[in-house]
Amino acid sequence: MSAVPNHAGSWRSLEIPLNDTILATLDNMGFETMTPVQAGAIPLFMKNKDVVVEAVTGSGKTLSFVIPILEKLLRREEPLKNYEIGAIIITPTRELAQQIHSVCQTFVDEFDDEKQEEIQSGLFIGGSNSIIDDIKSFKEQHPRILIGTPGRLDELLRAGQHLVNTKELEVLVMDEADRLLDMGFSKQLNSIIAQLPKQRRTGLFSATMTDAISELVRAGLRNPVRIVVKVEDLANKGEVQRTPTTLDIDYVVCDADQKLLQMTRILLSELQNEEDGARKFIVYFATCAMVDYFYKILSRLPQLKPFSFHSLHGQMDTKRRSLTYTSFTELSPAIPAVLLCTDVASRGLDISDLDYVIQVDPPQDPKAFSHRCGRAGRAGRKGHATVILVRGREELYIDLLKLRKIPIQRKPYIMPDLTVFDNSVQRDNSKHEMEVDEKATSVKVEDEEVMPFIQSIRAIVKTDRDISDRSLKAFVSWARSYSKHEASYIFRIKDIDLCQLAMGFGLLKLPKMPELKTQLSSEGATNKFVEEEINWDTFKYLDKQREAKRLRELKEYQEKGPQQKANSHQPKKKSVAWSEKQEAQKRKQVRKEKKQAKKEYLKRKAEEEAENKKRQMEEDVDEWEELAKEERMFKKVKKGKLDKDTFDEMFDE
Structure with a gap:
């Protein structure tokens, strides 16, 4: 673990001096001195060390990897050419990728055209562009720094494997590394890393470190230096x-x-x-x-x-x-x-x-x-x-x-x-x-203003049936989210007055939810929800198409609905609480994982057996060739073309 300076110095105090244009850009941005994380990470990156950086949010981590990347590319003896790339920066979200690209371009724009070609960055985040569009953009712009989300970067490297040249790659950075893993990008990250040269510098940056990051460190970094920037609680000295x-x-x-x-x-x-x-x-x-x-x-x-x-x-x-x-x-x-x-x-x-x-x-x-x-x-x-x-x-x-x-x-x-x-x-x-x-x-x-405030919300809801639909959807989604809280011993849905919360949401009526039914039927329960008086048959959507569809369905229901209901003999499906559905999904997921694990085990075993069979065949071929060679040499001894001592030396007899 590297010691981080308590008081970071000037950008001009670094052991390896920064490019003059980069220093001028930092001055223009108003960054007169480095933050502790920058003072700790930049020199190590510049000295070709792998780094794992844990620092509080807002501590200046972005410049800690953007500046070393630019410096490394500017200092190359041979500038990158054709479709070679020098660095990849991976982020969990599109917005963060856009932000890093913006910071990077702030520096790039200050250089002349020739230098800009050496450090040009490209943004690849998917969503708005197809992979074909991104490949076309890569061909036209020749970016040396790829910045993007894991899914699109993986697609770009695989789809353009004969186009994107990673052999000269200098630096790989994973920003918000713990979030990358939490969001389920492990497969894409492993795929990207597999396509990069091992002789590279790697940096992991995050505000929090997890066990999953430790696994990634062991797999992809060579003797990394860990940098931890801590903030002292002034109210509690030493904390x-x-x-x-x-x-x-x-x-x-x-x-x-x-x-x-x-x-x-x-x-x-x-x-x-x-x-x-x-x-x-x-x-x-x-x-x-x-x-x-x-x-x-x-x-x-x-x-x-x-x-x-x-x-x-x-x-x-x-x-x-x-x-x-x-x-x-x-x-x-x-x-x-x-x-x-x-x-x-x-x-x-x-x-x-x-x-x-x-x-x-x-x-x-x-x-x-x-x-x-x-x-x-x-x-x-x-x-x-x-x-x-x-x-x-x-x-x-x-x-x-x-x-x-x-x-x-x-x-x-x-x-x-x-x-x-x-x-x-x-x-x-x-x-x-x-x-x-x-x-x-x-x-x-x-608070005497609570009910007037709720009524002002309801007045807005009553202007459009679509808003009422959204209110019910929002309330149900909140209940589902609350029941999945990781601190479940604190956030328990049974401890929340759902009727009171529904009033706070400004709902016109309560949704049909098992959690609400359970709470209302419990002993000593009080219903604090006051339903709004409204004619639901005439409550309109402002969207004309949706309103026309609603009126058609209402008419069909009024004509056929009651009769269909009377003739229906299907038993009513019992509603199940969200928590119970979650348990069923978890059991299903466990079964699926076990089945997949068994499938992978059988596949691995078959591959091992095939490998052993291949190895045995190769050994048999080697022995047969050795035996044939020995027989040929023995015939030469019999014909006097080879003396016996030489024969013995050849076969260690």
């Missing part, structure tokens, strides 16, 4: 924290129907604070369906009219994702903007002017918490992050975060006038009802 010191993290505790209201008030309170208030926000939701639904709601709430809303998630097509990301990042700082997203935007994205991260739903994977928060407070900039927890068992999540060395403080409940109220259990206030259970550290806040 280590997993987030930058410039990032303030806190949490708000409220009831299930108050979560969206609290998120809205955080936005408004920051907008009200003209001096230190945030202008650019990321808001995380658990699922893609929630992002789609709440984008429709929040962008139309009257009180949030000053904000520009954007949505981003993994189920969007690539072109729309790229447009959304670009429009959000390039928006003027004068306009307050909010990006609603899932964990697709939790890693690596460097939005320079991002101020605040709000997590409406804690991530399924607790490791992703610090990555989400780390979108703010980057490169020494002040940042803020807040997670919203439901009063009760979810409050145990704070203890888990502290065990993971994430410093987090309590944030008071925000009241209707944007003043704050300390709703911790220690406080006694006669205006607020005390409903404290053994798990809660907070009291219930009687």
Whole structure:
């Protein structure tokens, strides 16, 4: 493990000096000094060492590999030619690949045309382009640095195996390496590595290291130097924290129907604070369906009219994702903007002017918490992050975060006038009802604006039947996501008041869910959901085609539906809780894996038997040739053409 300097020096203090144009570009970018991770990784890369870098998010990892790659290509005795490539950078998401390509091109554009050809980078992320388009682009642009996602890079190397020349490759970098493995890219990574020369430099970069990365290190790196950049918790001397010191993290505790209201008030309170208030926000939701639904709601709430809303998630097509990301990042700082997203935007994205991260739903994977928060407070900039927890068992999540060395403080409940109220259990206030259970550290806040806020959401939902459909889909997707939470001893769906949460979602009616049915039928259950009075037969879609289809189906049902129902003798299919379906899927997956393992074992055994048979045949042939040679030499001895002593020496007799 390499020691990382506590105070990184100037870029001009490196033992191996950097190119003058690169230094000038760094000055123009405002990077006067190196960060600790840059001071630790760059010299090792320059000295042809493999590196494994673990550093907190926002610590400057991108420049730690972009600069050494450029330097190595610029210092080559023989510039790369034809279709030779000098480096590959692999990332888990398209957005991160685009960002790295942008950083790389910032340096490339500062060189003259001749040098640009030596260090030109190419972006290969799939989605918007076909593999044929990418091969055509490779032929036309002759990139020396390939930047992209594992699937498309693997396709490019295999489809263009007689085109893309990897023999001169100098560096392979895997950014957010743990995420690459978590997302199931092991097969593509192994395929890419198999097509690269062994005499190369390899770098793994991540904010967190996992056992899977350790396996990858053992398989693909030669005596790597591990660099770990730790941040000291100033509040607890000697302790280590997993987030930058410039990032303030806190949490708000409220009831299930108050979560969206609290998120809205955080936005408004920051907008009200003209001096230190945030202008650019990321808001995380658990699922893609929630992002789609709440984008429709929040962008139309009257009180949030000053904000520009954007949505981003993994189920969007690539072109729309790229447009959304670009429009959000390039928006003027004068306009307050909010990006609603899932964990697709939790890693690596460097939005320079991002101020605040709000997590409406804690991530399924607790490791992703610090990555989400780390979108703010980057490169020494002040940042803020807040997670919203439901009063009760979810409050145990704070203890888990502290065990993971994430410093987090309590944030008071925000009241209707944007003043704050300390709703911790220690406080006694006669205006607020005390409903404290053994798990809660907070009291219930009687907020008079909750119902008016819910009604304002419902008013938007009632404008289009499509939004109502999205609301139900969002709620069901949340329940599925919650039941799959890795910290399942904390996040238990039976501990959440689903009716109260459904009110917070602004649903017009409850969906048919086994979890809801179970909760409502339990002893002592109270239904806090108030169904909206609405004529569902006349509730329209704004989309004319969908509305026409709905009316046709309604007419058919009214004419034939009741009769078909009366004549039907099929037993009603019993609904099964999501958790039970998950267990069945797990059992099916285990059986599938066992079957596959048996198949691979039989295949391996057959290959071994074939190899042994081939080896035996080769040995028999060798013995036969030796015997034939001996016979020929013996005939020569008998004819006097070869003396006996020479014969004995030849066959060691």
